[in-house]
Amino acid sequence: MYIPSCNFWKLLYRKDMGLFWFAVSLWSCCGPSVSLHLGGETSEVSHPGDVMIGGLFPIHKQVSSKETHGPITNCSDVDVTMLIRAQAMIYAIEKINELQYLLPNVSIGYKIYDTCGDVSIATRETLKLLEQSLGNQNMCPLLEETPGTGAEGVKVVIGERDSETSAAVARLLALPKMAQISYASTSELLSSKLKFPSFLRTVPSDKQQTKAMAEFVREQRWDIVGVIGSDDEYGKYGSETLIDLFTQIKACIAFKEVLPAEFTQNESLTRIQLDKIFKKIQTHPTEAIVIFTKTRNVKAILEEAVKRRVHRTWLASDSWSISTEISGLKNITQIGRVIGFINKRNVIPDFKKYVHQLVSQKRKSTGDSFLLNYLSRYPMCSHALEEDDRDSPSLCESSDSGQKCLQLHCLRNSIDHDESYSVYLAVNVIAHALNSLLECNNRDGCKGNTPFPAWELLQEIKKVNTTVDGNTHIWFDENGDPSTGQEILEWNIEGSKVNISSIGEYDTSGTIKLYSNHSMDNSIETNCSKSCEPGYELKQSNTTCCKTCLPCKDKLYSNGGEAECQACPSGQYASPKKDCCLPKEITFFTWGDGIVIALVVFDSLGAVLTVLVAVLFTVQRSTPIVKAAGGYLCFLALLSLLVCFASVAVGLSEPSDVTCMIEVPLFLLAFTLCISCILANLLQVFVGFNFRLTKTSTLKSLYRPAVVICVCFGVQVLLCSLWLILKPPNKITLNDHETQIIIACFEGSMFLSMAVFLYVCLLSVVCFIFAYNGRQLPDLYKNARYVAVSMLVYLVMCIIFLPFYMTSFNKYRQSIQACALMVTTYSVLICHFGPKCYIMLFKKDLNNESAIAEYIRNHYNQKSIRVLSS
Numbered sequence: 001m002y003i004p005s006c007n008f009w010k011l012l013y014r015k016d017m018g019l020f021w022f023a024v025s026l027w028s029c030c031g032p033s034v035s036l037h038l039g040g041e042t043s044e045v046s047h048p049g050d051v052m053i054g055g056l057f058p059i060h061k062q063v064s065s066k067e068t069h070g071p072i073t074n075c076s077d078v079d080v081t082m083l084i085r086a087q088a089m090i091y092a093i094e095k096i097n098e099l100q101y102l103l104p105n106v107s108i109g110y111k112i113y114d115t116c117g118d119v120s121i122a123t124r125e126t127l128k129l130l131e132q133s134l135g136n137q138n139m140c141p142l143l144e145e146t147p148g149t150g151a152e153g154v155k156v157v158i159g160e161r162d163s164e165t166s167a168a169v170a171r172l173l174a175l176p177k178m179a180q181i182s183y184a185s186t187s188e189l190l191s192s193k194l195k196f197p198s199f200l201r202t203v204p205s206d207k208q209q210t211k212a213m214a215e216f217v218r219e220q221r222w223d224i225v226g227v228i229g230s231d232d233e234y235g236k237y238g239s240e241t242l243i244d245l246f247t248q249i250k251a252c253i254a255f256k257e258v259l260p261a262e263f264t265q266n267e268s269l270t271r272i273q274l275d276k277i278f279k280k281i282q283t284h285p286t287e288a289i290v291i292f293t294k295t296r297n298v299k300a301i302l303e304e305a306v307k308r309r310v311h312r313t314w315l316a317s318d319s320w321s322i323s324t325e326i327s328g329l330k331n332i333t334q335i336g337r338v339i340g341f342i343n344k345r346n347v348i349p350d351f352k353k354y355v356h357q358l359v360s361q362k363r364k365s366t367g368d369s370f371l372l373n374y375l376s377r378y379p380m381c382s383h384a385l386e387e388d389d390r391d392s393p394s395l396c397e398s399s400d401s402g403q404k405c406l407q408l409h410c411l412r413n414s415i416d417h418d419e420s421y422s423v424y425l426a427v428n429v430i431a432h433a434l435n436s437l438l439e440c441n442n443r444d445g446c447k448g449n450t451p452f453p454a455w456e457l458l459q460e461i462k463k464v465n466t467t468v469d470g471n472t473h474i475w476f477d478e479n480g481d482p483s484t485g486q487e488i489l490e491w492n493i494e495g496s497k498v499n500i501s502s503i504g505e506y507d508t509s510g511t512i513k514l515y516s517n518h519s520m521d522n523s524i525e526t527n528c529s530k531s532c533e534p535g536y537e538l539k540q541s542n543t544t545c546c547k548t549c550l551p552c553k554d555k556l557y558s559n560g561g562e563a564e565c566q567a568c569p570s571g572q573y574a575s576p577k578k579d580c581c582l583p584k585e586i587t588f589f590t591w592g593d594g595i596v597i598a599l600v601v602f603d604s605l606g607a608v609l610t611v612l613v614a615v616l617f618t619v620q621r622s623t624p625i626v627k628a629a630g631g632y633l634c635f636l637a638l639l640s641l642l643v644c645f646a647s648v649a650v651g652l653s654e655p656s657d658v659t660c661m662i663e664v665p666l667f668l669l670a671f672t673l674c675i676s677c678i679l680a681n682l683l684q685v686f687v688g689f690n691f692r693l694t695k696t697s698t699l700k701s702l703y704r705p706a707v708v709i710c711v712c713f714g715v716q717v718l719l720c721s722l723w724l725i726l727k728p729p730n731k732i733t734l735n736d737h738e739t740q741i742i743i744a745c746f747e748g749s750m751f752l753s754m755a756v757f758l759y760v761c762l763l764s765v766v767c768f769i770f771a772y773n774g775r776q777l778p779d780l781y782k783n784a785r786y787v788a789v790s791m792l793v794y795l796v797m798c799i800i801f802l803p804f805y806m807t808s809f810n811k812y813r814q815s816i817q818a819c820a821l822m823v824t825t826y827s828v829l830i831c832h833f834g835p836k837c838y839i840m841l842f843k844k845d846l847n848n849e850s851a852i853a854e855y856i857r858n859h860y861n862q863k864s865i866r867v868l869s870s
Helices: 007-013 017-028 080-099 119-133 163-173 206-219 236-248 269-283 295-307 349-357 370-377 407-418 422-435 454-463 594-619 624-628 632-650 658-690 698-702 705-726 750-776 783-807 814-843 849-862
Strands: 035-037 044-047 051-057 060-066 070-079 107-112 153-160 179-182 199-201 224-230 253-259 288-291 314-318 336-343 399-400 403-406 465-468 472-475 485-492 499-507 513-514 536-540 549-553 570-576 582-583 586-589 730-734 740-746
Touching: 007 730, 017 051, 035 399, 044 080, 044 536, 051 119, 051 422, 070 080, 070 119, 080 107, 080 407, 107 119, 107 269, 119 153, 119 163, 163 199, 163 269, 163 349, 163 705, 179 269, 179 454, 206 236, 206 314, 206 336, 206 485, 206 499, 206 513, 224 269, 253 269, 269 295, 288 295, 295 586, 314 422, 314 536, 336 570, 399 783, 403 407, 407 586, 422 465, 422 472, 454 740, 485 536, 485 549, 570 594, 570 814, 594 632, 594 814, 632 658, 632 814, 658 730, 658 750, 658 783, 658 814, 705 750, 740 814, 750 783
Parallel strands: 035 070, 051 107, 051 153, 153 179, 179 199, 224 253, 224 288, 288 314, 314 336, 586 740
Antiparallel strands: 044 107, 060 070, 336 485, 399 403, 465 472, 485 499, 499 513, 536 549, 570 582, 730 740
16 A cells, blocks of 8 residues: 655645645555455456556445454445446547557556545545556655646546545646546536646536526426435535525425435434435425435435335436436335436447447457456356346346356446446547647657656647547536536336436527427325416415415406416406406496486576576566666676586587587686676675765776676686696596596696686685675665675585595596586576566566665665665
8 A cells, every 4th residue: 555755744834725635635544554355356457558547436335444453444235337337438448449540559558446436445546546647756746836747657537426536536636737537426516627627527517407407397387396415515516506596496495405424324313314304205295306416315215215105206316317226226116206317328339239248258358347357256147037127226146056146137227327428428538638639640640749747638638629429529618517418317117117218408508308298297296276266376375385376456367377467458457356357448428328418408408597587688678677687797697607508518528629628618718707797796786885985985986897897807818818828628538447448638737727716716705705795785686695695606616526526537527527517507597697587577566666766765764874865
């Protein structure tokens, strides 16, 4: 066993902490007292050549230590699959040496070591490779700042399989800048060139594999997943990356379980962890469970799944997706569906034929190999097995006449399901790099110098961009990762057997492509809603990953399924069941509407009454009562009221820009004219009966009816003109109503419209004041009293009407406005002209001058005021 001869403490002064780790590993794993026991089997095989390639393969599965006579490491349980992988490396080298098309006059040799899948053993075997690479010098050249310059020995290493072991080896090989090409290590951590500058691989990293898994879950629309990882460089980074990706695609993580590194090494710990895992599996509904850990961990989990009769959909990482050890477990078909992910594979040309000839001794190998060594101890079985046993990897080692032997079908299965093509690719990549480094061509051979330092070959390997066997294009990115994609597998159950077949692929562009129509519906009842009835939407529960169906909120609808509730397009509204959108009804006042008919009848009646009053006043125009009501001012007031009724009729039709500009402005102008006439009449009564006013009084001087009417009406004309010019009323379409689209009139300028209304209110208040103050005057016909009532009605209507009008935006907005205008007009017609018509028709004895004089004399006699008779 090699013992380092340089000063160990020299390493402690280096700034690179990776070297400190290296020193500790070197001190702990190397020494004369450590030995490796393989039960009579060789731990290494080799064959000479001009350029040597190293290989690290876990030929044995189990490792144990004994402390009886010093530490002894025992390796047991040969992995037949790893025998095939190691042989694939030898086959690729032999093929290149035989064909001479890449390296015409240069041969490749190999040194392959059995690491037993153990980090310590792998480290020790790597140190052997480095020792030989330095030509039996001491290890001190490794401490120099420049890359190693050793000329002989191994120039590149193929291996290891597990990411954790590869990381330990990569730290050692980084010192002399020796290239390491792994055929199965996928940990994303190994992509860091700061930590592992000389590491490359022919399989994609876990980053691509986890992306493929997440994309597959997204495409299958699985919402609830469980993740099982392990506390090692493979399982830890893979499971953490998966959780991040599942979060990005909004898949809910039902549970996450990280297995300890010593999960299968302690029986009591294994039992505790398994109970914990399956309690979560059985209590948390999931549509898929990802197991991202080493094969030996997976074996323990799935054996327990078989015992507990757990039936799920499992997503397998590349560590076990094609493992015949797992797929050959007893009753494994009962665990449910298994979907696996692995780097894109291919068939090594003529490899199966080569192995068959080798084991049947029809072909001689040019060098030593683990497979031949194994066959020398355990030959091929000669007897035929039962058909049910032929596909069971657990029966690889059987007995033939009491002698242990190897089943031929085990080798065949391993070749069919193996990832040996990655090893084959690694050898071909090295050959192409050597072709470039040694400047080889078929005519002149290789002109480059051999031997050469290992770091030169590393630089050439990084530049490789080639196609192997005409169907696999490979090159490495800046992280040393290859350009290949992922293959998607499914475990098809045929009776009691499992047949692993490819169902699709994940390419480097990030898309999933299934080869045929494969239904991935989960056969497990998760008791979680996947779709909803129309009018409902799926919502995440606050306590579990399950989604529940909740009814859509007001004004939202859903078509059901997985659709979310959403608002209806413009012009539509949600149905009462909220399962669809219905078109909104376009509403406006039409002549067939019942309210419109009633309003038209009352409006027409008002117009007719106004005309009849005008006719009666015309007939009685010379009587005292008509003169007392203002004479010709009565006819102007009646004409204004008639226009008011007409403007109301305009507003009862379908709104348009023209009708909106006519209705309210015309009414306010006409009503202002009517009030102006009434105000002039009140001034007439007030001045005529107030004997305390002198001839020079201001009020008498102001009493000019025409001037009063023109001034009052003129101000309103000015305000309405500004309103119609600057921002007039116009037609609007109101879509805010829940079920209707309302076409109505909008007042335009709020400020100017309010100014016009308030001006009419101001005139009404003035009229009310004069009428109220003149109620005690000797007015036989009570003009002032009835005018006060009509003005009060108008003011009350304004107070009630305006808030309703401003806040209501529905079909009845027009009816509210029409009612308000009509009531106001009726109040003036009834209160101002009604009593006079009553006297003309039924109290004719009061409609003469003597009756008026007698009434005035009696009024003032009661007040002891002397009145002169004319």
